[in-house]
Amino acid sequence: PPAHSRSDWIGPPDKLSNLRPVIFYVPPEETALERRLREARQEAQASNQRFWARHNRAFRQEKEEFIYSRLKAKGLEMRDESGQKATLNAEEMAEFYKDFLSKNLKKHLQYNRDWYKHNFRITFLMGQVALVRALRWLRRRKKNAEQ
Amino acid sequence: MSAARSCRPPRALAGLFVWRLRNTGVRQIPCRFVHLYHVASNRLITFQYFNFLKRMYVTQCNKDLSQRAKPKSHSIASPFHELQQLDQEKKVVHKISPVSPVHQSWSEMSSSNEFGEIKSAAETEDSVITVGAESKEDRQWKEMKLRLDDLPGILARLSKIKLTALVVSTASAGFAMAPVPFELTCFLLASLGTGLASCAANSINQFFEVPFDSNMNRTKNRPLVRGQISPLLAVCFAASCGIPGIALLTLGVNPLTGALGAFNIFLYTCCYTPLKRMSIANTWVGAVVGAIPPIMGWTAATGSLDAGALLLGGILYSWQFPHFNALSWGLREDYSRGGYCMMSVTHPGLCRRVALRHCLALIGLSTVAPVLNITTWTFPVISLPINLYISYLGFRFYRDADRSSSRKLFFCSLWHLPMLLLVMFTCKKSVLEKEDKGDLPVGSHEMAMEIRLP
Numbered sequence: 001p002p003a004h005s006r007s008d009w010i011g012p013p014d015k016l017s018n019l020r021p022v023i024f025y026v027p028p029e030e031t032a033l034e035r036r037l038r039e040a041r042q043e044a045q046a047s048n049q050r051f052w053a054r055h056n057r058a059f060r061q062e063k064e065e066f067i068y069s070r071l072k073a074k075g076l077e078m079r080d081e082s083g084q085k086a087t088l089n090a091e092e093m094a095e096f097y098k099d100f101l102s103k104n105l106k107k108h109l110q111y112n113r114d115w116y117k118h119n120f121r122i123t124f125l126m127g128q129v130a131l132v133r134a135l136r137w138l139r140r141r142k143k144n145a146e147q
Numbered sequence: 148m149s150a151a152r153s154c155r156p157p158r159a160l161a162g163l164f165v166w167r168l169r170n171t172g173v174r175q176i177p178c179r180f181v182h183l184y185h186v187a188s189n190r191l192i193t194f195q196y197f198n199f200l201k202r203m204y205v206t207q208c209n210k211d212l213s214q215r216a217k218p219k220s221h222s223i224a225s226p227f228h229e230l231q232q233l234d235q236e237k238k239v240v241h242k243i244s245p246v247s248p249v250h251q252s253w254s255e256m257s258s259s260n261e262f263g264e265i266k267s268a269a270e271t272e273d274s275v276i277t278v279g280a281e282s283k284e285d286r287q288w289k290e291m292k293l294r295l296d297d298l299p300g301i302l303a304r305l306s307k308i309k310l311t312a313l314v315v316s317t318a319s320a321g322f323a324m325a326p327v328p329f330e331l332t333c334f335l336l337a338s339l340g341t342g343l344a345s346c347a348a349n350s351i352n353q354f355f356e357v358p359f360d361s362n363m364n365r366t367k368n369r370p371l372v373r374g375q376i377s378p379l380l381a382v383c384f385a386a387s388c389g390i391p392g393i394a395l396l397t398l399g400v401n402p403l404t405g406a407l408g409a410f411n412i413f414l415y416t417c418c419y420t421p422l423k424r425m426s427i428a429n430t431w432v433g434a435v436v437g438a439i440p441p442i443m444g445w446t447a448a449t450g451s452l453d454a455g456a457l458l459l460g461g462i463l464y465s466w467q468f469p470h471f472n473a474l475s476w477g478l479r480e481d482y483s484r485g486g487y488c489m490m491s492v493t494h495p496g497l498c499r500r501v502a503l504r505h506c507l508a509l510i511g512l513s514t515v516a517p518v519l520n521i522t523t524w525t526f527p528v529i530s531l532p533i534n535l536y537i538s539y540l541g542f543r544f545y546r547d548a549d550r551s552s553s554r555k556l557f558f559c560s561l562w563h564l565p566m567l568l569l570v571m572f573t574c575k576k577s578v579l580e581k582e583d584k585g586d587l588p589v590g591s592h593e594m595a596m597e598i599r600l601p
Contacts, residue, residue: 008374009291019361052362059483090549091549093479097479101483101493104486105486109424109425112421123354123382126378
């Protein structure tokens with residue numbers, strides 16, 4: 001993002017986590033409240049990134065392992081004659097999906113709780129910041145009107 | 148994207164879709180499709196519009212105020228990926244003409260993939276986790292500043308306006324089926340209130356699901372995911388839709404409808420959305436969410452919760468299952484990775500059984516309609532063929548449990564419901580018979596119609 005910009009910038013989805021990173025703008029006159037908001041957002045972003053990058057990587061890995069082990073059991077190689085990657089059909093993969101989901105359920109429950117907490121806190125802080133800014137703006141207008 | 152348009156395959160594929168849909172008998176929009184096909188033969192627009200319409204029906208799956216992950220998942224983006232994986236023929240896909248290599252899997256694919264997603268899906272041969280639309284624009288860093296002229300579009304996407312429109316239409320069906328003389332103002336108020344409530348619920352749903360949406364192909368282009376709008380604004384929008392909507396329903400129509408609307412919002416945002424990630428019970432809750440709008444329409448017209456309202460709700464409730472279960476069958480990978488607890492992943496046998504069970508229930512419910520004096524006895528007779536057909540497809544899905552049967556069932560459900568409601572309406576018991584009891588609307592009402600039997 002350009003140096004003179006006064007707003008946050010959001011980027012393309014991350015390769016691992018599919019989340020879009022945000023670069024936060026730090027205004028020179030940032031109040032304590034605004035700083036808390038920014039830090040909350042940064043923390044949420046980092047935590048989300050960590051979770052999804054790890055989770056997606058695990059998914060990919062386990063999927064490969066599953067396919068490999070199944071192909072091996074069937075006596076096939078990872079790549080067939082034409083050099084194409086061999087795959088299993090939907091029903092076989094379904095077993096993997098079921099397994100993966102049940103294995104990760106607890107992890108997801110914990111993540112859900114954390115995410116909801118982050119989300120509410122951030123939104124609440126945003127509300128506070130917006131309110132403070134609105135009041136400041138109103139006060140400034142009143143002062144201008146008086147002058 | 149336009150470059151791809153000039154390839155012949157896309158056109159053939161679009162044609163294939165028209166043919167498919169025509170064959171499955173999408174009665175409502177045949178003319179639209181044909182028109183589109185002729186007019187936009189070489190333009191991406193056809194395809195996009197196709198996707199739009201398909202997507203409309205796809206998202207309709209949840210008729211409920213929300214788009215369940217399923218419905219979201221409804222968008223067949225992921226099955227597409229799966230197909231890519233599962234098809235033995237992996238073709239090298241060019242960025243420019245992604246559609247042609249996909250031809251094989253395309254013909255199996257059901258629909259509503261966004262073109263960009265197809266491209267990206269086609270590109271990444273083995274990556275399940277597609278990074279996103281390949282459009283250059285998407286790869287750039289964007290300033291997170293809200294532009295006022297973008298706002299209507301953003302809010303439309305936030306509130307899932309197409310799904311909302313479908314929800315409102317089911318509510319209108321409920322209103323129309325109520326055995327009272329038609330009142331236009333009441334009808335409009337009820338529709339508006341329902342629409343606002345639906346917008347609110349959908350916005351809150353998206354607000355809750357940002358990181359999950361970014362990981363699923365169908366939903367990764369939502370406004371909150373892309374940072375086009377702040378969460379605060381989303382919540383404010385939801386409040387500014389929901390509160391007037393419910394107030395309108397409570398004060399302008401009747402308190403019962405308002406209460407149902409508020410309850411439905413609550414059910415969708417606070418029960419269904421979190422439940423999606425906790426247990427498979429979310430499907431049943433979601434089916435209730437989908438069943439409530441027609442009940443709301445009915446209570447808006449009559450002011451009371453009759454057996455007729457419950458029957459209509461029951462029909463929609465039962466319909467949700469074949470619709471959703473068939474759809475979710477192809478999205479198992481995305482659900483699994485996203486952490487959504489859906490029957491198709493965890494209890495596949497149950498998934499198919501439930502779908503079949505509810506297809507059969509539809510037949511039963513259609514037969515109950517005349518018993519409750521909502522329709523004449525011609526209704527079960529006329530609706531029997533379509534109900535039997537969907538039950539047959541449900542049975543095939545139950546027995547075969549494969550992609551093609553699930554897709555067939557899903558597509559059937561898309562036209563089955565509108566047809567059923569239409570037939571129901573035409574078989575509606577005349578209000579004329581109740582004239583002595585009813586009060587014909589006069590004076591303040593702009594228009595009063597009496598529903599007559601054909």
